[in-house]
Amino acid sequence: MHKIDTMKKFATLLLLATFCLCAQQLFHIDFTKLTPEQKASLKLIGDSELLPEGARTTSNTKENHSIITITQPVNEIPDGFDGNMLRATWTFVPTKFGGWGNDFRIASAMVMEMTGTIPTLNAKYSSKKSLTPGKAYTMTCDFTKYIITSWTIDGVEQLEKPQKVWMNGGGKPNPALADFNDTNSETIWKSVALELVKHKNPKLLIQAGHEDYPPLKMDAKLDFLIGQANPMVKVFREAQDYQGTFSRQIKIAAAGRERESFQLVVFPLDKQLKNVKVTASDLHHADGESPDFPAKAIAIHPVGYIRTANHGRRQGWQWPDVLMPNKPFDVEPGFVQPVWFTVDVPHGAVPGDYMGVITVEADGLQPQSAALTLTVRSFSLPVRGKLKTAFCICPGMWEIWYKPDEVKKLLNMTDQTSHGVLYTSYECENVLPKEKWLEMYDFLLAHRLSPTVIYSGLKNGRARTVPAMEDMQYCYDRGMNATCLLNVNGVSQDPEKAKKDLEAIHNWLKGWEGFVKEKNWKDFTWYIHSYDETEMQTARRDYFDYAIPVTHSYIQKHFPWVKLETANPYYERHKDLFDIWTPLTNQINEKNIETYRKVQAGGQEVWAYVCCGPGKPYANFFIDFPGVAPRILPWQFFQYKITGFLYYLVNHYQPTENWNMNAPKWPDRPWNPLSYNTNSDGILIYPGPDATPLASTRLENLRDGIEDFEALEILKELVAKEIPKSEENDKLLKEANELLNVPQELSKNWKEYTKDPEVIVNARAKTDELIQKLQDISK
Secondary structure, three states: OHHHHHHHHHHHHHHHHHHOOOEEEEEEEEOOOOOHHHHHOEEEEOOOEEEOOEEEEEOOOOOOOEEEEEOOOOOOOOOOOOOEEEEEEEEEEEEEOOEEEEEEEEOOOEEEEEEOOEEEEOOOEEOOOOOOOOOOEEEEEEEOOOEEEEEEEOOEEOOOOOEEOOOOOOOOOOEEEEEOOOOOOEEEEEEEEEEEEEOOOHHHHHHHOHHHOOOOOOOOOOOEEEEEEOOOOOOOOEHHHOOOEOOOEEEEEEEEOEEEEEEEEEEEOOOOEEEEEEEEOOEEEOOOOOOOEOHHHEEEEEEEEEEOOOOOOOOOOEEEEEEOOOOOEEEOOOEOEEEEEEEEEOOOOOOEEEEEEEEEEOOOOOOEEEEEEEEEEEEEOOOOOOOEEEEEOOHHHHHHHHOHHHHHHHHOOOOOOOHHHHOOOHHHOOOOOHHHHHHHHHHHHHOOOOOEOOOOOOEOOEOOOOOOHHHHHHHHHOOOOEEEEEEEOOOOOOHHHHHHHHHHHHHHHHHHHHHHHHHOOOOOEEEEEEOOOHHHOHHHHHHHHHHHHHHHHHHHHHOOOOEEEEOOOOOHHHOOOOOEEOOEHHHOOOOOHHHHHHHHHOOOEEEEEEOOOOOOOOOOOOOOOOOOHHHHHHHHHHHOOOOEEEEOOOEOOOHHHHHOOOOOOOOOOOOOOEEOOEEOOOEOEEEOHHHOEEEEHHHHHHHHHHHHHHHHHHHHHHHHOOOOOOHHHHHHHHHHHHHHOOOOOOEOOOOOEOOOHHHHHHHHHHHHHHHHHHHHHHO
16 A cells, blocks of 8 residues: 555656646757757767758767767756756657667766667666657656656656666756667657756755755855754854854754754844744655655744853853744844754654755845755664653642742742742642643653652642643653652651651552552652652751651551652661662762662662752753753763652742742743752743743753663663674674763763763764664564
8 A cells, every 4th residue: 555655646746747847948959950050069979970851870880989969058957956957858760779779868867778679767767668660759858967757758657756867967968869889779869859847846856966955156145144053062142152063964863752953053144134934844755755754743943042140151141041932033143043953753754864954034035945864763762761750840830930829829828938839739730721731741751751740748638749640641651651659758756646647648649559550550660759868967867767767667568569769879777768769960979889789789779860969060950061961961870870860840930030920020031040059950941831831952952861871771672682693793792882881982970071062972873873783683
């Protein structure tokens, strides 16, 4: 069925090429009615001659070929980027057939030769019919310097699909008519015509010449430039700080179930650009047969800027960070505007190269284009990754941004209330419609973050889980791999009150137990986030040494299916009371790494986190940190064999600046990124219009890093399989193990890591290459 559909598709393209074109004649020569000027344009070689019945070429026993060249002054063969093609039409009588004789060619773009009685195009494509000696035939061929879209004999199409030109298709389109000396052939040529025709599907022509697209002339007057930058490069607004390139060939690669980003940069010259619009075309597969990659799978966002409010490099400067809704924008001379693209590759996409065009338009100016090539890998990332993610969203803080009066009323808040009450905010579950929460879940899972809230404690016997129980299956199907059911941070020291505290925990978890056991998700982690950073609270150590055994022993006894996780480094006192240890990244080091290896060997998990620390030189998520920092962190987690990543909050919006106020809010006023004396601690997403989350560039790079982690996990599984011994296979395994150990030029340790985006990109490309090769061996 697929083959039939493909044939229909190309038959339609060929009909468009043959019958729906507007033609402009360049020249027409009738060899039976030559004018003096036409005779002068002919160059005769060997035994070629002009006869009343037409121009004659013939093979002979001499060394010279018999050739007639038409030297009409015609421009180069068109590249087709503007939709224009050449159509050659010739009528001839093959009076005598030989081998590879009766030759008609134009430069090196196309050649038709007779192989016996069978016409052959470009020494490769045979016609559907044989010819009869002495009978006149008319052929047409439509082509650019890159592609042949149609070849007809007496109006009947001979190609099933467009084909590449013979060789390099450049040069002057001067037809040559020939019978070569060793072919034992002879031809009477009746007429030759050359036309400029307009193809109805110019994208097909652009795709064929994609490596040379778009055409740029050195002396062309441009109103603006187009550049590109790696997504790990921070593109500042000031033109003098631009660190990208001006290449218009954009090349990215991704596996199935992966999203890959890049930045296109609009660079004005001497005039303001107004109402700039950026669009992407569908991407066409290089094989000409596979389904297109739709433009709707390419998200486009102008990058918005955030002015830093605290210490650091470029204090008070505007930093590129928020991905704004895709609306037209203006750019002043002296500034630039990056546009963020994210390509969403589905599982099952046909591997190979897909090619399309990005177009940039501005009012009153000539549009400009860039060529996009997407290479789809032959494998897919898993739906649910191996790296567990615990990136907390505060639901109430999201709801109060859009419905402040309603939330304050429901939670009995004043303008001075802190954000703490907004975590356990079950009273607000209906403030936003369910579809907006599904949109939030989709957004987080698209960035490979499991929706969760880790600070929701019990209030009146209830806690607020994210996602809600009825949405758990929805999120699991889309990749969620862990979620927190409750925050436990203490218990009363009064025995009677402690009993009630444990009873409340019991009742809450009992309400989940049936659901959890029914789902029986083997690749999922249900956990309780407990006793957050208690080892930093030395003054309360005696209390925690009482509370942790009381609560955790109870939970372990009654609910062994839920794991107990804590944001603390490993310590011996409570070694059997936690299932998951989550220290700060800088709390795992060369001195204690073996301790964590023993913890893992004993069945406990080791996750890690960052928050308002550690600071430089460690990697973190702050706006004014190196652009590679969010992406390198998952590589470092893999390097240290850490299996989970916790982050305390993705939407920490300061109450006195960003939501709890009567004055206009962002984007009507500048965003305040100040958080715990940093620029953007706990802020990875921004509130967009109509309760739609907007990503930060840091979040996008984090997603790419998590995808790197998952690719490394695939490679690790392939290396663990039995692979036949050979010199080549041993070399592949050696290269794979070097990557799985994370090369030192990529990351030496938490503090020493590359700041060069290309080092990370190349390491990921090498990972993908090895996966593909090892998968082929495994097959």
